[in-house]
Amino acid sequence: MTTFFQQIVDGLTTGVIYAAIALSLVLVYRTSRLVNFAQAEMATLGGFLAWQLSDWGVPFPLAIALAVAASFALGATMERTVVRPLHEAHNELALFVISLGILVVLINVEAWIWGYQVKAVPLVIDGPAVSIGSVLVSRQKLVIVAVAIVIAALLFVLFQRTRFGLAMRAAADNQPSARLLGLPVNATMTLSWGIAAAIGTLMAILVAPQQFLQPGMLLPVLLYAVAAATLGGIDSPVGAVIGGLIVGVVENLAGTYVPGIGQDFKSAVAFLIIMGVLLVRPQGLLGSKSVVRV
Template sequence: MQLLMQQMVDGIAWGSLYGALALTLVLVYRASGIINFAQAEFAMVGAFVAWQFHDWGAPILLAIGAAMVLSFFGGAAAELIFVRPLGRNASHFTLIIITLGLMLVFNNGAGWVWDFSTRSFPEIWSGPVLNIGPAVLSRQAFAIIAAAGIIAVILYVIFQRTRVGLAMRAAVGNPESATLSGIGVANLTTITWGMAAVIGTLVASLAAPQLFLQPNMLFTTLIYAFAAMILGGLNSPPGALVAGIIVGVVENLAGTYIPGIGNDFKQAIALVIIIGVLVVRPQGLFGKKEVARV
């Protein structure tokens, strides 16, 4: 029972990380209609910037905050420079190739600036572990769970209670009608890319103490985030967070209790989830079927 509880708690902690990263993918998909394969690299670069500020003497929380601010402008600039000129009618293949190119540029750029060696990243909350029944949870893992919950609340308030959020929802639901109503759809898309970069930087900075800071640190995490995105639904931010926790728990339990999987083969669980959802319920657990005229 203790082992089961520990795997559940660890799964929730890592699942919160997957869900938060999946949320950034969903935000960009809702705004632009594309899957941004460079999203993890945006987050990784943001974590490196936070580490650099801290290395220069800034407190870690201030360093992460400054990196998040810069990430907003970096994500917005990426959309302005590389995506907006193509317009909303650009082919999905073209946009995917652009995001893959950005992924390679950011990955190799980080390696060129900071090299590919691993670095330690300070925890934002260190100290004795927290006892949750028979299981234990590190304070940094608790910070990841808390951050995912805070992100969800903030986004809910933005989308439900602010004029900008309501305009974003209108722009996503019907871009043509939103444009005719005077809503700047293109500018809102740029803002969404910036928001996704901000969340990604926070996620990467919280994960870096466990994953160690290096240009490829989020590659495996991105696979799990894709699984959460597919499972939750491409258009459902709450679904991404919930599905991330499901993926984290299932991954941990499968690695512990299914013979032959173990820690070295757990990534296959994410691929199985992606394939299974696409076959059985393509719209995901929380997504809705889209009706299109032909």
């Protein structure tokens, strides 16, 4: 029983990472109708910036803050200069190709500047694992969980308690109507991209000590995050969080308890379960259903 609860907790802590990246994907999709496959590499670039600043002698907390701020600026600039013209032209295929192109370019830029040698990123907090009953959790994972909770709470306040958040929700639901009402649709798109990039960078820095910082570090995580966002509902922030936790727990339990699966095939089990759910409910668990007037 102890092992079972340990696997549940390990799955939840991993699922928190998937949920945070999935949340950033949902933020972008709600405003741009684009699944940004470059999200993971934008986050990894921010991780490299934090590592470089730290290597130059900048205190690590300040390096994290500067990297997150730079990532916010990069995400906002990318939306304004690259994504918006294609979005206004309603060229969805070009948007998809652009996101893949940015992914490839960023991987090569990172390799050109820093190489493929793994970089050692310091832990935010070190020390022995914390015992919660019979379950052990590393201090770094507890920090990741705490940061993810704070991010979710801040986004809730932004969406539900501010006028700009209301404008973001209105633009996500119906952009043409929001524009007619005079809401700042373009600003909401820019802000969403900036926030998504900042969230991704913060999570990349926190998971880098375990994942090992190198180009393409978060690509496996991106696949799980896309699955989590799809499972929960690609336009639902709450669904992204729930989907991430489900994926984390399912893959962990499958790898431990399903005979013949093991650690190498556990990801396939998680995706098979998600595919089964989507066959029954294509919009995901909490996603909105599309209605077309004929």
